[in-house]
């Protein structure tokens with residue numbers, strides 16, 4: 001029997017077990033900034049299931065009271081390792097999703113089922129299958145870092161991802177795929193910048209002498225329109241204003257001060273650098289108003305054009321064909337920890353997890369149960385292919 005068939009049969013046979021485990025993980029609600037007890041319960045659950053198949057698990061403290069701790073899980077010994085990337089936090093405050101596990105036909109909704117506890121359980125099933133089918137090569141190490149703060153931008157975990165990725169042959173990011181697509185993958189992600197512009201002019205009485213004001217509010221209103229006009233979808237630039245704060249509705253005053261925050265996304269490092277320097281030196285429209293910039297690029301670009309990532313994607317496409325899947329790579333504007341693993345030159349493939357839709361939408365986020373087995377078998381076979389490769393994937397970029 002071919003390895004593909006063995007893996008697919010294994011996954012199909014274990015589909016119910018997969019759903020039982022996912023149900024338990026989803027019901028342990030774990031909002032990013034939720035209670036420590038809740039976060040710990042969810043983390044403990046993952047520690048328990050991964051330990052049961054032979055992973056050595058270590059708690060890695062986040063050292064930040066806002067977030068839970070991370071889990072570093074390692075399987076096997078060897079100089080060469082591959083890295084799985086996952087997070088157990090979700091965007092939903094406890095009790096805000098609605099029903100925690102709702103099945104309708106082939107769709108199951110639940111907080112974080114899609115983004116991304118489904119992908120986390122998938123890592124378990126992939127390694128369990130490879131182990132039980134005796135397909136795992138000797139002398140290879142599998143590392144799974146499960147973080148607690150991804151939805152907050154990975155403030156305390158990104159350094160761990162970068163360190164681990166530097167030592168890894170490839171990174172597989174188990175985030176859900178783009179939309180409800182059986183053969184979808186994510187092959188690149190925009191960088192993300194977050195900027196706050198502080199305007200300082202001078203206030204004046206809004207009735208008596210408004211003409212004397214150097215209005216911070218007017219300045220920022222003009223900047224908001226200008227900055228959003230820099231969006232260029234073809235070039236790969238999006239700029240969106242997310243907060244404008246100036247003045248007081250109860251006062252007869254033209255405000256001198258104000259703050260404007262933007263979210264900026266770029267398809268390449270080169271473009272990001274160009275816009276970053278523009279934002280760091282933003283020129284005011286109005287004389288007498290000064291602008292100071294806070295913030296910068298928070299997530300580096302995961303550039304799909306990088307040869308190392310391309311090679312991994314090509315390999316995944318070949319594996320996909322063996323499962324009759326015509327793999328399609330998407331570039332996401334939203335970032336993940338794949339941005340961090342890619343930033344240190346580690347060949348990265350993202351969106352390896354569940355198919356489904358409506359991430360971050362309470363009551364709606366769902367997974368497609370029909371795709372679990374085939375996507376699991378595909379991930380297992382892709383991982384095997386990388387573990388068996390003699391040459392380095394990243395040799396082309398060094």
Ligand SMILES: [Zn+2]
Nearest residue numbers: 115116150175
């Ligand atoms: Zn996610």
